[in-house]
Amino acid sequence: MIQKLTNFFSFLILTLSVVSCVCHQTKSGTRTEIFDKKDSLNSLARIKEIKNLNYSDFKAGKFDDGKVAVNYRLLKPENFNQTKKYPLILVFHGSGAIGTNNTSQMGVLSKMWLLPENREKCQTYVLSPQFPVRSSNYHLDESRNVKVSESNEHLDLVLKSIDSLIIKENIDPKRIYVMGFSMGGATTSNAISKRPDLFAGAINVSGISQFDKMDELVKMPIWIVHGSLDTDNFPQSNFKFFEEMKTKGNVFLWEYKDKYHNNILSAELVDEIPKWLFKQTKN
Numbered sequence: 429m430i431q432k433l434t435n436f437f438s439f440l441i442l443t444l445s446v447v448s449c450v451c452h453q454t455k456s457g458t459r460t461e462i463f464d465k466k467d468s469l470n471s472l473a474r475i476k477e478i479k480n481l482n483y484s485d486f487k488a489g490k491f492d493d494g495k496v497a498v499n500y501r502l503l504k505p506e507n508f509n510q511t512k513k514y515p516l517i518l519v520f521h522g523s524g525a526i527g528t529n530n531t532s533q534m535g536v537l538s539k540m541w542l543l544p545e546n547r548e549k550c551q552t553y554v555l556s557p558q559f560p561v562r563s564s565n566y567h568l569d570e571s572r573n574v575k576v577s578e579s580n581e582h583l584d585l586v587l588k589s590i591d592s593l594i595i596k597e598n599i600d601p602k603r604i605y606v607m608g609f610s611m612g613g614a615t616t617s618n619a620i621s622k623r624p625d626l627f628a629g630a631i632n633v634s635g636i637s638q639f640d641k642m643d644e645l646v647k648m649p650i651w652i653v654h655g656s657l658d659t660d661n662f663p664q665s666n667f668k669f670f671e672e673m674k675t676k677g678n679v680f681l682w683e684y685k686d687k688y689h690n691n692i693l694s695a696e697l698v699d700e701i702p703k704w705l706f707k708q709t710k711n
Contacts, residue, residue, distance in 0.1 A: 456674075456678045456679065456680055458680045478536050478542075486503045486556065488500075493585055499530040499558045501534065503554040512551075514552055514598055516603070518557075520607070520615040528560050536693045537608065553593075563579060563615040564578065565579075575636050575661075576640075590626065602628060602711075603628050607631035607633065608635065610689065611635070612635065613632040613635020613661075614637070615635070616631065616635060617635055617636070617637045618638050621638045628649070628708045629651075632650065635666065646673070646677045647677075648678060651680060651682070653682045653684070653697060654666045654667070655683075656685045657686065657687060657688045658688055666681070667681070
C-alpha cells in the first residue's frame with residue numbers, strides 16, 4: 429500500500445512538473461531549451477499519420493488580381509453553423525512546395541487541422557495558399573549580422589484577399605492566426621509586419637525574421653520555434669528577433685537543442701499549437 433501511494437505521488441509530481449514546464453514555455457519573454465535527441469516511435473507515427481491524411485475537405489480556389497495569382501485550399505469548420513463566427517488560420521509552406529499544382533503546400537501544419545480531435549474541438553477555417561515563386565527572400569542585415577526576410581506582391585495579394593474572405597465567410601476578425609515552416613516561417617514574420625492589425629497571434633517555425641516593423645509588433649503574441657542544429661535557415665535570425673523583443677514585446681522562444689531543419693515538426697509541437705493559438709484574441 430505504501431509503495432502504491434509512493435508511486436502515485438511520484439507520478440503526480442511528474443505530471444505537475446510537465447504541466448508547469450509547458451506553462452513556463454509559453455510565457456512571454458521566455459526562452460526554453462528543449463533537449464529531444466530522438467523522437468519516440470509514437471511521435472514519429474503521429475507525424476506520419478498527419479502526412480497521410482486525406483485533404484479533400486480543403487477546397488481548391490485561386491486569388492487573382494489580374495497581375496499576380498495564388499492558388500489556395502480552404503478548410504471550413506466541421507458542422508458549420510451559419511449563425512456563428514469562426515477563427516481563421518493562415519498556413520504558409522516552405523520553399524519545397526513552391527508551384528501551381530495546389531497540392532504540394534499541404535504539409536503537416538495544414539493537415540494537422542484534419543485530425544479528428546482538432547476537427548471536433550477546433551472549429552476553424554484553415555487557409556493554405558501555394559506560392560508560384562518564393563514568398564520570402566533573405567538578405568544580410570550588416571548591422572545585426574543576421575539574415576532578414578522580405579516578401580513580395582504575392583503575399584500582398586493573399587493578405588488583401590483575406591479582407592474579402594472575412595466579408596464572404598463567417599470569419600471572426602478578432603481570431604485570425606498565421607503560422608508557417610521554413611520559408612513559411614519567414615513569410616509569417618513578413619505577414620505580421622505588413623498587417624499587424626490583422627492577426628491575433630503568429631507562430632514562426634524555422635523561419636527568418638523581419639526586423640524593420642518591430643515597434644508595431646510589441647502587442648502581437650509571437651511564438652518562435654527553431655532547432656539549434658538548423659543549417660538550412662540558421663537560427664541566429666530568429667534568436668536575434670527574440671532577444672530584441674523579449675523585454676518589450678509578447679514573444680517567446682522554443683529552442684530545440686538537438687533538432688535540425690526538417691525534423692522540427694514533432695508530435696509535441698503539433699499537440700501544443702492548438703492549445704496556445706486559440707488562447708489568443710485580438711483586442
